[in-house]
Amino acid sequence: MIIPTKTDIPSSRKLKLPILKAMRDLGGSAQHHQIPEAVLRVLSLPEEVLDITYENRPETSVFVTRVGFARSECKLVGLLESPHRGLSLITDEGYEVLAMPDDKANEKIFELFRKYQKAYNIRKEQLRASSEEAAEETEDEEDDLSMLDETEESNEWERELLSRLHELSPQAFEKFVLYLLRILELELEHVGGPGDEGIDGIGLAPISSVISEKVAVQVKRFDPDGSIGRSVVALFQHDAQNQGAQRAILVTLGRYSPAARNAAQASTPTVNLIDGEKLCAIIYEQSQNNERVGLRLVPQVDEQFFTRFEA
Secondary structure, eight states: OOOOOGGGSOOHHHHHHHHHHHHHHTTSEEEGGGHHHHHHHHHTOOGGGGGOBOSSOTTSBHHHHHHHHHHHHHHHTTSEEEEETTEEEEOHHHHHHHTSOHHHHHHHHHHHHHHHHHHHHHHHHHHHHHOHHHHHHHHHHHHHHHTOSTTTTOOHHHHHHHHHHHHSOHHHHHHHHHHHHHHTTOEEEEOOSTTOTTOSEEEEEESSSSOEEEEEEEEEOOOTTOEEOHHHHHHHHHHHHHTTOSEEEEEESSEEOHHHHHHHTTSSSOEEEEOHHHHHHHHHHHHHTTOOSSOOOOOOOOGGGGGGGGO
């Protein structure tokens, strides 16, 4: 078997059309974590490609990052939209591109991005000419564009929140996660520490007002930029099964590899995976419910909203 290398991974420029095809195969929409593996199938690449990482970031998949970058660019030029956090949807223009022969489709995608960059550069020069303050704003935008990747939709508060949670000790992070899950009405006991057999919390998860199932929880305070692989999920699944759990929840600040997500559904109990992005979403939702979860929502006036009443 030929072992793939970094040179076998297409550049982000060559991944845009495969991303559209992969999303079409998935029904026109997809959660972001579903896309890399679907693109692999479109390109007939082996799963081992997912395991190729950056030398200076051994936990970060080159392929997943490039797919994320290309997906971001597809959104910028109007081929995709994101109606919900972590979810992409093919636009009408995206379907028009898919209807073209591959060579024409790639030409169209290149033309769209070239026009976007041209318009962006014109706006940048206009801002620079207007004032020093505008120039600083443009530099910020330029930094954002150059750093687009799979996390382009993250807000500053999310990065700050994940960073603060990562500053907690592993034990403190466990306690916070159990507190958050208890707000969601799970009845849990903290069993972390030496001899916990990979289980940090055990208890009941409500299915209805009269039915509950035994649930096991594991908490991993991994780096927000890190990735959890298949082995971690499979081992926790085994430990949860030994505890007689009917459900399992694995929480981390980082991301899960496609192989890890497959493993979570491969046997029982299935593992509900909560990554950093989903953890932020849960915290945000609970803060909207006025729960004390370490996040304050600052009211902000939506100026554009009121213009509709002036028509």
